[in-house]
Amino acid sequence: MNQKETTQKTTLFDLHAVYGARFIEFAGYLVPLAYGTGTIKETIVSRQSASIFDVSHMGQINIMGDSASLELDRLVPSNIGLLKLNKSCYSVLLNENGGILDDLIITKRSDGISLVVNASQKNKILNILNDQLSSKVISKVIENNSLISIQGPKSKEVLEKYFKEIDKIKFMHGYETEYDGVNVYISRSGYTGEDGFEISIPNIKVENFIESLIENSNVNLAGFGARDVLRIEAGLCLYGQDINTNISPIEAGLNWLISKNKLNDLSFVGSEFLKNQIELGPKMCRVGIELDSKVIPRNGSKIFNLNNKKVGFVTSGCFSPNLSRSICMGYISASEALDQEKFLVEVRNKIFDSKIVKMPFIPHKYKK
Amino acid sequence: MKEIKYTKDHEWIKIDDEYAYVGITDFAQKQLGDVVFIQLPEIGTDCTIGEEVAVIESVKAASEIYAPISGQVLEVNESLNDSPDIINSDAENNGWIWKMSVKDSGQISDLMDKSAYSNFIIED
Numbered sequence: 408m409n410q411k412e413t414t415q416k417t418t419l420f421d422l423h424a425v426y427g428a429r430f431i432e433f434a435g436y437l438v439p440l441a442y443g444t445g446t447i448k449e450t451i452v453s454r455q456s457a458s459i460f461d462v463s464h465m466g467q468i469n470i471m472g473d474s475a476s477l478e479l480d481r482l483v484p485s486n487i488g489l490l491k492l493n494k495s496c497y498s499v500l501l502n503e504n505g506g507i508l509d510d511l512i513i514t515k516r517s518d519g520i521s522l523v524v525n526a527s528q529k530n531k532i533l534n535i536l537n538d539q540l541s542s543k544v545i546s547k548v549i550e551n552n553s554l555i556s557i558q559g560p561k562s563k564e565v566l567e568k569y570f571k572e573i574d575k576i577k578f579m580h581g582y583e584t585e586y587d588g589v590n591v592y593i594s595r596s597g598y599t600g601e602d603g604f605e606i607s608i609p610n611i612k613v614e615n616f617i618e619s620l621i622e623n624s625n626v627n628l629a630g631f632g633a634r635d636v637l638r639i640e641a642g643l644c645l646y647g648q649d650i651n652t653n654i655s656p657i658e659a660g661l662n663w664l665i666s667k668n669k670l671n672d673l674s675f676v677g678s679e680f681l682k683n684q685i686e687l688g689p690k691m692c693r694v695g696i697e698l699d700s701k702v703i704p705r706n707g708s709k710i711f712n713l714n715n716k717k718v719g720f721v722t723s724g725c726f727s728p729n730l731s732r733s734i735c736m737g738y739i740s741a742s743e744a745l746d747q748e749k750f751l752v753e754v755r756n757k758i759f760d761s762k763i764v765k766m767p768f769i770p771h772k773y774k775k
Numbered sequence: 776m777k778e779i780k781y782t783k784d785h786e787w788i789k790i791d792d793e794y795a796y797v798g799i800t801d802f803a804q805k806q807l808g809d810v811v812f813i814q815l816p817e818i819g820t821d822c823t824i825g826e827e828v829a830v831i832e833s834v835k836a837a838s839e840i841y842a843p844i845s846g847q848v849l850e851v852n853e854s855l856n857d858s859p860d861i862i863n864s865d866a867e868n869n870g871w872i873w874k875m876s877v878k879d880s881g882q883i884s885d886l887m888d889k890s891a892y893s894n895f896i897i898e899d
Contacts, residue, residue, distance in 0.1 A: 429808070431835075445809040445863070522822040632808060632834045702814035703832050726811035726832065731813075755814075755830060755837070 414638055417463040418553050418610040422617060426628055434512070434526035436464040439630040446632035449726045453599055453637055454729050454769070457559035458629035459620060462598075465554055466529035467607060468522040470536065472544030473654050475519040482539055483513070484656065484675055486666040490515040491757030495579045495594055498664055499656050500535065505684060506652035507659070508535070510644060514581060514594065519544065521592075523554070523605075525646045553613040558603035558637070561625045566593075566604060568623075569616075569656040573604065598634065600641030600771040601718045636725045639734060642695055642766030648706055649693065649722040649736060657681060658689045658738065660766075691719065691738045694750065695766035698733040700759045701726060711738060711758070712750040718743040721752065727768065780843070780883060781892035787867055788843040789873050790883055796871040799831065799842060803868040807833035810859045814849040816873055822846065824882055829872050831862065840872060844882040850874040 415436050423430070428439035439461070441449060452458055470479060480487045485498040495514040499507045509528040514521045523531045529548065536546040557566060566573050570584055570593060581594030589609045597603035608616055620626055635645070644650045650659050655677075662685075669675055670682055698704070703724050709721035724735030739750070748763045779789050785803035789796045804810070814830040822828050822842040829840040851873045853860060864869045877883070887895060 429805075440835065441808055447809045447860075548780070636834065701832070703812065703813065703837065705837070726834065727809075 414725050415464075417461055418613050419461045419463065422614055423461065423628070426621075428630060431631065433631060434464060436526060438464060439628070441630040441632045442628050444627070446630065446636065449627065449629035449633035450728045453629055453633060454601060455560065457557055457561040457565050457603075457626040458633065459617060459626060460556040460558065460629055460634055461553070461617075462556050462605070462634075463553040463613075464526040466522070466524040466526060466532065467552055467554060468524060468529075468533065468536070468546055469516075469519060469549055470522065470540070470544050470546045471519040472595065472718075473519075475544045476515065478540045478544055479513070479520055480669075481674065482535070482676055484665040484669060484678070485518070486669055487513060487515075492517060493576075493581045493583075493597060497579075497582060497671050499535065499650075499661065500532065501656070501675070501681075502652060503677055503680065505651045505655035505657070505677040505680035507646070507654055507656060508652060510595075510646050510650060516592075519526045521696065527647060529563070537774040549607070551610050552607045553610050555605070555606045555608060555613065555617065556597055556603060557620070558597045558601045559626075560602060562601070562603045563774075565620065565623050565626045569619075575717060578602075578775045586616060595774060598641075598643060599637040600643070600767055600769060600773075601637075602772055602774050615747040635723075636727065637649075639723050639725050640727050640729060640767065640769040641735065641771060642736065642768060644693075645723060649734045654738075655681060655684055655689065657684050658691055658693065660693045677679075683775070689741055692741050692744055693722075693736060694719075694739050694744055694763045695768055696721070696735050696750065696761045697738060697764045697768070698735075698752065698761045699760055701733055702754045702757075702759055704735045704737075704754050704759075706762075708735070708737075708752045710761075711753065712743055712747070713749060714730065715749065715751070718750070729759060729769055736766065739763070777800045778888075779885075780886035780888060781895075782841070782843045782886060783894075783895065784841050786843050787839060788883075788886065789871075790877065792877075794849060794873050794874055794876055795844065795846070797828075797840075798871045799840060799862065799866055800892070800896075803838075804863055804870070805836060807831060807862075808835045809833060813855045813862070813872065815853075815855065816848045818848055818851060820848040822848065822875070833866075838858050840875040842875070843886060846876040847877040847878075848873050849877050
């Protein structure tokens with residue numbers, strides 16, 4: 408197989424290969440799809456024990472300067488001014504029409520703000536920041552740190568060996584500490600719905616850290632196949648698939664991240680559109696769907712009501728090894744979604760019974 | 776006459792005079808990743824060479840499986856309904872997908888033998 412020359416590799420590429428990874432291209436990076444044991448086992452281990460994900464492809468951006476919080480506040484619906492030191496929040500960057508430019512994690516740090524953004528949107532976000540923020544702050548992509556995610560019920564126990572204080576932080580909190588003489592930043596967060604941690608660690612130490620971690624039999628490497636299944640089970644959106652510039656956070660069911668005060672004050676980009684959309688009601692909404700058949704509806708599958716009228720489309724789907732059935736999420740016309748729960752999904756020109764179910768498909772187990 | 780042949784779409788076909796078993800190769804299985812569901816054909820379906828007969832859903836994607844030769848579906852491997860992972864663990868034996876009749880034995884000689892297929896996947 409020929410790889411495009413522009414394809415990038417993370418620092419851990421060689422380690423992934425040694426542990427039997429099969430690679431796929433994702434957002435311009437060559438990332439592990441699965442290791443020797445395969446996606447299904449990796450998914451189950453993540454919910455029963457702990458898994459390590461190399462998510463270094465994601466963009467880590469620091470915004471340095473005293474006014475960083477205040478200035479970023481104009482660009483996102485969340486109240487960044489109220490974020491306490493080392494506290495994180497999930498948010499979105501919007502355009503004037505309320506469309507989502509990216510979803511991201513924002514953390515208040517001692518010297519400013521740090522962001523974790525999608526790999527595919529890294530340059531776009533940096534351009535927006537440079538364009539919209541004043542010269543009093545400096546936005547910079549952190550190239551020399553890897554980002555490691557350890558997810559699952561045993562992640563705390565696995566990491567306590569290295570970081571004694573780790574259980575003192577709660578979900579969406581973090582702290583700066585040391586690993587083998589280098590500074591690392593740990594936050595209790597993730598993309599699986601499980602208790603878990605994300606660690607930003609210098610590239611020079613990341614291989615050594617992972618090699619040490621996997622000596623523990625409670626933790627295994629897991630690839631992007633498992634990561635995708637886990638985040639669908641947890642009802643979480645993937646940018647570019649479940650959310651994009653044509654979808655608003657209201658339609659995506661992300662109302663909870665919008666600050667009511669900021670919406671009333673119309674103090675962020677896209678706020679007028681969102682306020683209007685909340686008053687009128689969105690035309691479509693994101694829903695979770697479950698099937699009786701094991702057939703998998705994937706991005707683009709059509710959704711019909713029982714009168715065979717097309718009422719929506721699927722954005723992500725998978726077979727859930729933890730639930731032993733096929734699940735998907737997508738958008739359904741809001742009036743239809745209110746009226747009924749049974750729908751039909753088309754896969755390869757065949758129609759399958761399905762019903763709307765509450766998301767997350769598997770309850771979150773965050774340590775709040 | 777018992778022989779195994781291979782297609783460019785990574786199916787194998789084990790021919791035993793009047794009928795044949797069809798499945799996907801071990802190479803194909805590795806490319807797909809964990810198999811979670813197989814859409815089996817209906818018994819009695821007439822299929823023409825190159826036509827889609829079954830679909831394999833893996834964690835990664837859905838892949839169509841084509842008829843390596845023309846004939847009629849005589850039997851399907853029901854055990855794949857409960858254990859689709861047989862495709863991953865034993866693709867070229869117990870992972871057979873359907874059994875079919877052989878309409879035109881001439882079509883068989885156009886398929887690759889083991890060594891031709893081995894060379895094909897190296898070049899692919």
